Amino acid sequence: MSLPRLYLSPPDMGGAELHYIQQAFQSNWIAPIGPNLDSFEKQFATTVGSKYAVALSSGTAALHLALRLAGVGPGDEVLCSSLTFIASASPITYVGATPVFIDSEEISWNMDPAITCEVIERKAKAGKTPMALILVHLYGQSADIAPIKACCDKYGVKLIEDAAEALGATYHSRAPGSFGVAGIHSFNGNKIITTSGGGMLVTDDEAFAQQARYLATQARDAAPHYQHSVIGYNYRLSNISASIGLGQLEGLAQKVTARRGHYQAYKEAFKNSPGIIMQPEAPWGESTHWLTCLTLDPQRTNITAEQLRLALEAENIEARPIWKPLHLQPVFKDSEYHGRGVSDRLFATGLCLPSGSAMTVADRNRVIAVVLKHFS
Numbered sequence: 157m158s159l160p161r162l163y164l165s166p167p168d169m170g171g172a173e174l175h176y177i178q179q180a181f182q183s184n185w186i187a188p189i190g191p192n193l194d195s196f197e198k199q200f201a202t203t204v205g206s207k208y209a210v211a212l213s214s215g216t217a218a219l220h221l222a223l224r225l226a227g228v229g230p231g232d233e234v235l236c237s238s239l240t241f242i243a244s245a246s247p248i249t250y251v252g253a254t255p256v257f258i259d260s261e262e263i264s265w266n267m268d269p270a271i272t273c274e275v276i277e278r279k280a281k282a283g284k285t286p287m288a289l290i291l292v293h294l295y296g297q298s299a300d301i302a303p304i305k306a307c308c309d310k311y312g313v314k315l316i317e318d319a320a321e322a323l324g325a326t327y328h329s330r331a332p333g334s335f336g337v338a339g340i341h342s343f344n345g346n347k348i349i350t351t352s353g354g355g356m357l358v359t360d361d362e363a364f365a366q367q368a369r370y371l372a373t374q375a376r377d378a379a380p381h382y383q384h385s386v387i388g389y390n391y392r393l394s395n396i397s398a399s400i401g402l403g404q405l406e407g408l409a410q411k412v413t414a415r416r417g418h419y420q421a422y423k424e425a426f427k428n429s430p431g432i433i434m435q436p437e438a439p440w441g442e443s444t445h446w447l448t449c450l451t452l453d454p455q456r457t458n459i460t461a462e463q464l465r466l467a468l469e470a471e472n473i474e475a476r477p478i479w480k481p482l483h484l485q486p487v488f489k490d491s492e493y494h495g496r497g498v499s500d501r502l503f504a505t506g507l508c509l510p511s512g513s514a515m516t517v518a519d520r521n522r523v524i525a526v527v528l529k530h531f532s
């Protein structure tokens with residue numbers, strides 16, 4: 157008989173979510189507009205230090221709107237981190253543009269600034285400047301934003317940040333996602349906070365935020381009859397989902413502390429196992445460690461990441477490989493890629509461990525025990 161299943165990153169509800177949902181029911185705001193939606197946007201914008209926040213049905217929708225409002229269209233190229241979830245790149249194809257994938261750097265696992273700037277410069281000189289760049293902050297670790305932003309600014313490439321996994325992280329004391337023309341966040345069930353499904357677009361540009369709201373609600377012109385001059389989408393978050401978000405946001409600091417605590421505890425537990433290398437924390441800020449990730453050094457262990465994953469699975473513990481780089485995905489097999497093999501190696505040797513903010517010490521010790529059994 158096995159112990160209960162331990163999930164990678166399950167939802168962590170506090171007490172306030174139901175209170176806000178009840179409030180929405182009592183006032184009958186069961187719609188994609190309402191007071192809780194307005195509050196959620198305002199509080200979220202304050203939390204991440206952006207001027208405007210637009211609540212949407214998913215992080216993917218937010219990225220789609222960001223690309224469209226950045227003027228990206230058919231024939232354009234968009235640079236994108238290769239080591240990420242596919243939702244970082246699929247919206248590039250929604251607008252008919254072409255993704256160009258960039259490798260990771262070792263110290264953050266995120267987009268390598270040197271390769272990125274080289275590619276932008278070369279393309280600009282050839283008269284084919286990329287229209288935009290999607291910078292992903294993976295596993296709660298901020299990318300090195302400054303050098304990438306400097307290159308983008310120099311050549312007029314629009315910087316869009318995918319902070320879906322990095323709510324609560326810092327880059328020189330500021331929130332990743334607040335540096336580009338727009339940033340996006342996700343409230344999917346497995347993220348740092350969840351609305352059961354949802355996303356947010358943040359920006360300091362008022363017109364950008366207004367246009368995002370307009371496109372997200374079927375692009376209705378200002379007329380009492382239904383009049384449309386462009387095609388929009390049905391991308392708004394509901395007032396009920398936003399109610400969950402309000403409650404979740406109250407617990408954000410505590411959730412980040414819990415996830416960071418898991419990382420520290422795993423690191424401490426594995427410190428005498430030289431074959432285990434933790435995802436580093438880059439010096440420019442704090443990672444949320446949305447997931448605690450590690451790689452196994454094939455020179456110093458005789459177990460692979462996949463064997464370790466299966467050993468955990470046998471104990472009813474969910475672990476996952478590192479994201480499969482997008483340049484290795486069948487759907488992107490013909491896409492342009494620039495790299496030095498870093499993301500390939502992270503994928504081949506990496507594993508993500510259970511990291512939910514509600515995970516108990518006893519549950520975490522179950523994970524540690526299984527891992528250490530293979531490193532004694």
Ligand SMILES: *Cc1c(COP(=O)(O)O)cnc(C)c1O
Pocket residue numbers: 213214215216217240241243244292318320321341342343344354355
């Ligand atoms: C989850 C995630 C997304 C997509 O967010 P959804 O709300 O699920 O659409 C995008 N990028 C990254 C890196 C993610 O982890």
